[in-house]
């Protein structure tokens with residue numbers, strides 16, 4: 496990629512897209528194009544076709560998607576499969592039609608089987624059944640990988656699929672129902688601390704309610720009170736977390752250094768080199784994560800585990816040897832990342 500190459504970053508206001516824009520700008524890329532969801536609905540085939548016809552991007556980073564935590568995935572199952580399939584079908588196909596030189600598609604580690612051997616190697620894709628809570632989303636993501644693979648094989652395109660582990664960072668979603676665990680716990684534990692300190696003005700500012708009774712009732716429905724915070728599930732599942740800016744650095748590194756034109760077929764049926772994991776290679780239990788966040792925020796109350804909420808996959812740890820062998824490693828420790836995100840939340844909420 497030359498520094499003035501025309502690069503379209505889809506989903507530039509999101510957690511991943513915003514980090515990718517920042518990384519590209521720091522590295523000197525000067526011709527980045529973006530559209531908000533309102534300006535260009537990527538589920539709309541005609542709008543996407545017109546956009547590509549007019550703009551003719553040379554490179555595409557597809558970070559736009561319907562994204563959410565375990566409960567959002569489980570409840571809004573139809574939206575997750577429909578919107579993700581439509582977005583990726585439109586963008587990947589128009590990238591082929593318009594001669595895009597390289598496209599990066601973002602999948603997720605939920606594409607691997609529910610009881611996958613750990614750490615999860617790229618080759619474990621489609622070796623067993625998926626975790627049910629996020630099956631529609633995972634199936635859409637697998638379709639995206641297979642679409643890139645198929646276009647590479649049939650049309651000689653250079654479409655790269657990456658499978659990032661659980662991400663967190665600036666512009667994360669802090670919604671108490673729909674977000675992922677890390678931002679959810681930062682916000683819940685912070686609000687419990689504010690209640691505990693009787694800092695009611697800050698509670699109202701954060702929640703947007705007019706009266707403290709309304710705010711307390713709302714927070715109680717998510718298990719947040721001055722003495723305790725509810726943690727979904729048993730706390731036993733293990734997750735691997737990567738700081739979004741490290742993830743963005745890995746994506747740009749791959750755009751600059753990796754060709755997926757060499758996707759190849761083994762024995763006429765087995766395909767290798769279709770996607771690559773992005774992670775740290777280190778995991779932590781949800782109990783340990785909650786304790787760490789509690790310590791960083793300075794909340795003295797209890798953590799209460801609600802086993803009526805889903806645990807999801809019990810362990811998701813990526814094998815990152817492929818990426819490490821290419822010369823990329825993560826930078827930010829989980830503790831530093833949580834401190835930075837808490838600071839970001841206070842400044843931007």
Ligand SMILES: NC(=O)C1=CN([C@@H]2O[C@H](COP(=O)(O)OP(=O)(O)OC[C@H]3O[C@@H](n4cnc5c(N)ncnc54)[C@H](OP(=O)(O)O)[C@@H]3O)[C@@H](O)[C@H]2O)C=CC1
Pocket residue numbers: 505506507508509510511512531532533535536537538557558559560561562578582601602603604658659660661662663666667668675
């Ligand atoms: N967050 C995580 O832990 C992980 C994320 N990923 C993947 O990374 C990618 C980015 O996720 P993340 O940054 O977290 O998600 P966010 O929800 O933070 O951002 C998603 C972006 O997509 C845009 N978008 C959604 N629907 C449409 C649409 N129909 N048309 C146009 N734009 C749309 C949104 O635009 P707007 O803001 O304008 O609504 C938003 O900018 C996804 O593919 C996701 O699967 C993979 C692994 C983990």
Ligand SMILES: C[C@H]1O[C@H](OP(=O)(O)OP(=O)(O)OC[C@H]2O[C@@H](n3cnc4c(=O)[nH]c(N)nc43)[C@H](O)[C@@H]2O)[C@@H](O)[C@@H](O)C1=O
Pocket residue numbers: 563564565566568603604605629632633660661662673674675676677679680725726727728732734781804805806807808
């Ligand atoms: C990125 C990834 O994200 C999702 O999968 P997930 O890893 O299960 O994501 P999660 O962050 O929501 O939960 C992780 C664990 O944490 C527990 N947990 C405790 N307390 C809260 C809590 O308050 N909120 C949330 N969200 N989870 C909580 C929760 O019960 C679970 O055991 C998928 O959408 C999937 O498709 C995907 O790709």
